[in-house]
Amino acid sequence: xxxxxxxxxxxxxxxxxxxxxxxxxxxxxxxxxxxxxxxxxxxxxxxxxxxxxxxxxxxxxxxxxxxxxxxxxxxxxxxxxxxxxxxxxxxxxxxxxxxxxxxxxxxxxxxxxxxxxxxxxxxxxxxxxxxxxxxxxxxxxxxxxxxxxxxxxxxxxxxxxxxxxxxxxxxxxxxxxxxxxxxxxxxxxxxxxxxxxxxxxxxxxxxxxxxxxxxxxxxxxxxxxxxxxxxxxxxxxxxxxxxxxxxxxxxxxxxxxxxxxxxxxxxxxxxxxxxxxxxxxxxxxxxxxxxxxxxxxxxxxxxxxxxxxxxxxxxxxxxxxxxxxxxxxxxxxxxxxxxxxxxxxxxxxxxxxxxxxxx
Amino acid sequence: xxxxxxxxxxxxxxxxxxxxxxxxxxxxxxxxxxxxxxxxxxxxxxxxxxxxxxxxxxxxxxxxxxxxxxxxxxxxxxxxxxxxxxxxxxxxxxxxxxxxxxxxxxxxxxxxxxxxxxxxxxxxxxxxxxxxxxxxxxxxxxxxxxxxxxxxxxxxxxxxxxxxxxxxxxxxxxxxxxxxxxxxxxxxxxxxxxxxxxxxxxxxxxxxxxxxxxxxxxxxxxxxxxxxxxxxxxxxxxxxxxxxxxxxxxxxxxxxxxxxxxxxxxxxxxxxxxxxxxxxxxxxxxxxxxxxxxxxxxxxxxxxxxxxxxxxxxxxxxxxxxxxxxxxxxxxxxxxxxxxxxxxxx
Numbered sequence: 001x002x003x004x005x006x007x008x009x010x011x012x013x014x015x016x017x018x019x020x021x022x023x024x025x026x027x028x029x030x031x032x033x034x035x036x037x038x039x040x041x042x043x044x045x046x047x048x049x050x051x052x053x054x055x056x057x058x059x060x061x062x063x064x065x066x067x068x069x070x071x072x073x074x075x076x077x078x079x080x081x082x083x084x085x086x087x088x089x090x091x092x093x094x095x096x097x098x099x100x101x102x103x104x105x106x107x108x109x110x111x112x113x114x115x116x117x118x119x120x121x122x123x124x125x126x127x128x129x130x131x132x133x134x135x136x137x138x139x140x141x142x143x144x145x146x147x148x149x150x151x152x153x154x155x156x157x158x159x160x161x162x163x164x165x166x167x168x169x170x171x172x173x174x175x176x177x178x179x180x181x182x183x184x185x186x187x188x189x190x191x192x193x194x195x196x197x198x199x200x201x202x203x204x205x206x207x208x209x210x211x212x213x214x215x216x217x218x219x220x221x222x223x224x225x226x227x228x229x230x231x232x233x234x235x236x237x238x239x240x241x242x243x244x245x246x247x248x249x250x251x252x253x254x255x256x257x258x259x260x261x262x263x264x265x266x267x268x269x270x271x272x273x274x275x276x277x278x279x280x281x282x283x284x285x286x287x288x289x290x291x292x293x294x295x296x297x298x299x300x301x302x303x304x305x306x307x308x309x310x311x312x313x314x315x316x317x318x319x320x321x322x323x324x325x326x327x328x329x330x331x332x333x334x335x336x337x338x339x340x341x342x343x344x345x346x347x348x349x350x351x352x353x354x355x356x357x358x359x
Numbered sequence: 360x361x362x363x364x365x366x367x368x369x370x371x372x373x374x375x376x377x378x379x380x381x382x383x384x385x386x387x388x389x390x391x392x393x394x395x396x397x398x399x400x401x402x403x404x405x406x407x408x409x410x411x412x413x414x415x416x417x418x419x420x421x422x423x424x425x426x427x428x429x430x431x432x433x434x435x436x437x438x439x440x441x442x443x444x445x446x447x448x449x450x451x452x453x454x455x456x457x458x459x460x461x462x463x464x465x466x467x468x469x470x471x472x473x474x475x476x477x478x479x480x481x482x483x484x485x486x487x488x489x490x491x492x493x494x495x496x497x498x499x500x501x502x503x504x505x506x507x508x509x510x511x512x513x514x515x516x517x518x519x520x521x522x523x524x525x526x527x528x529x530x531x532x533x534x535x536x537x538x539x540x541x542x543x544x545x546x547x548x549x550x551x552x553x554x555x556x557x558x559x560x561x562x563x564x565x566x567x568x569x570x571x572x573x574x575x576x577x578x579x580x581x582x583x584x585x586x587x588x589x590x591x592x593x594x595x596x597x598x599x600x601x602x603x604x605x606x607x608x609x610x611x612x613x614x615x616x617x618x619x620x621x622x623x624x625x626x627x628x629x630x631x632x633x634x635x636x637x638x639x640x641x642x643x644x645x646x647x648x649x650x651x652x653x654x655x656x657x658x659x660x661x662x663x664x665x666x667x668x669x670x671x672x673x674x675x676x677x678x679x680x681x682x683x684x685x686x687x688x689x690x691x692x693x694x695x696x697x698x699x700x701x702x703x704x705x
Binding site (some may be wrong): 117122123124125128129131132133135136139140143144272276319320327328330331332334335339342 | 440518521524525532678685689
């Protein structure tokens with residue numbers, strides 16, 4: 001059963017299994033384990049980022065395509081839900097699904113166009129073109145303020161079942177009332193879980209193997225008779241669709257979309273950092289990486305604040321440890337991990353247990 | 360080898376001292392900029408407006424060219440695409456504040472010579488800082504990943520993040536205001552057309568850099584080696600030149616140019632923030648793609664085209680201007696899929 005659910009791609013390392021299990025349980029029980037809005041928010045962000053990063057890994061880690069347009073698709077999904085729900089007076093599921101449907105269609109078409117236009121060229125060229133397209137898209141989204149709310153973005157109401165005012169049961173369960181917020185969390189959680197398992201299924205299918213072959217040696221894959229262009233475009237489209245769905249989940253959770261949170265270049269650098277630190281070409285890398293990253297983002301800052309105040313007298317070091325400078329250390333970690341740790345956390349764990357078994 | 364082949368019909372056998380056939384000149388891209396300017400004149404209607412827009416476009420184009428030229432040269436020579444190039448632009452602009460802010464008094468003097476002198480000093484400092492930084496960047500970050508494009512992209516991205524954050528650490532997180540020197544403020548009038556003085560300075564500096572680069576590349580030995588390295592690095596190496604040293608020199612020079620561009624761009628915007636390099640990066644990429652990745656001439660034309668199109672579109676159809684870069688890029692790539700002056704290398 002578990003074997004089938006994970007598409008025969010087991011963690012293959014005892015420590016990794018333990019880590020993944022902890023993360024899964026932590027996320028599944030987050031509303032009951034922690035109290036307050038902030039931990040739940042962190043947990044929901046982790047869920048969405050796991051899907052977002054895993055879908056990017058389909059491109060970067062499995063197919064070897066460097067794209068900078070992934071946030072564009074994420075943003076399209078978020079704006080789809082947002083615009084769909086903001087247009088109607090009474091938030092309804094049909095409005096949300098309608099918006100999402102249009103967003104998926106737009107994402108698919110754009111992915112197809114960008115893919116057709118640019119995937120024929122070398123990796124480096126594709127990276128630049130996607131960067132240009134994505135940034136133009138972000139500019140467009142923030143400038144067309146009549147339609148998208150501009151820089152401020154749009155806040156919208158969600159269907160009644162998901163509103164904090166809604167309660168499903170009179171009684172509390174394990175000291176927690178079953179309200180709309182909780183339901184939204186579980187929508188995000190299970191949505192993310194399903195999407196993640198789908199991606200896992202995808203990369204372990206024959207299709208996924210071809211993608212890996214393309215990554216390793218495109219010329220040879222072509223010579224074996226696979227039409228690599230078609231596979232690359234497929235990978236691009238699938239990754240775009242999953243990213244759009246992740247964006248939709250995030251929008252439902254935040255009840256807000258804006259250019260900063262869904263289209264900003266910062267989101268793209270976050271994704272890149274997570275993929276590399278977690279481990280490229282391993283779906284589980286997205287899980288471990290996203291969890292570490294989001295927790296660091298939310299809680300490391302406070303730690304750095306303490307360190308910074310402690311070092312008040314030392315001029316540059318205090319500034320370097322300022323809570324807002326946490327990306328500095330992450331950037332350094334990123335560079336170091338590309339040199340010394342190119343397989344990421346998950347790759348390293350798997351390699352270790354593989355070597356242990358060889359002995 | 361030709362001796363073993365059946366003799367091809369040759370009317371004039373090649374002799375050792377016969378002059379080489381001239382490479383055909385490809386002038387079509389050269390005509391694009393003047394053609395665009397002329398085509399826009401009737402559309403805009405009034406000559407003074409057109410002149411103002413054109414000068415503004417040329418000034419912006421020159422600045423973008425200065426920033427982009429280093430990147431395209433580095434790519435052409437070493438096939439390294441430095442995503443961190445934008446960080447050099449920011450670092451350059453911020454380094455200039457080391458001179459410009461303490462010497463504020465000199466800048467406020469209403470004397471063109473003093474103002475330009477301080478500006479030149481600021482640019483020199485910025486170029487020194489970014490040149491050194493570029494040298495260190497090449498040695499520490501890029502050298503271990505030559506030939507691995509995926510790692511290069513990732514690692515230079517990481518370099519950009521670190522550099523941007525270091526700017527925050529050193530200069531603080533706030534935006535810094537950078538007022539123009541007094542003598543360069545305001546505009547001069549040519550008939551009815553208002554032309555901002557600073558833009559004229561930018562055009563002149565850009566032209567000087569372009570001509571300087573052109574002469575260095577085409578009339579000096581080091582230029583010859585660079586051009587040869589762009590065509591075939593192994594051959595240059597085999598002839599006994601140390602291409603690695605050439606690499607790092609070009610990289611440092613390219614970074615210094617980015618720093619210079621950063622100072623000009625910062626003064627143009629009159630505010631500095633650490634993200635400015637990252638923002639301009641998109642334009643730089645579009646320009647070097649249009650130019651054909653590795654060609655300085657193509658980069659120059661691309662920069663002018665892009666800036667002019669952005670300015671004209673901003674006047675004629677403001678909404679379209681937002682995506683005019685992309686439209687221009689697509690149009691050029693449909694015409695010449697590998698850019699205006701594509702290199703033949705694979």
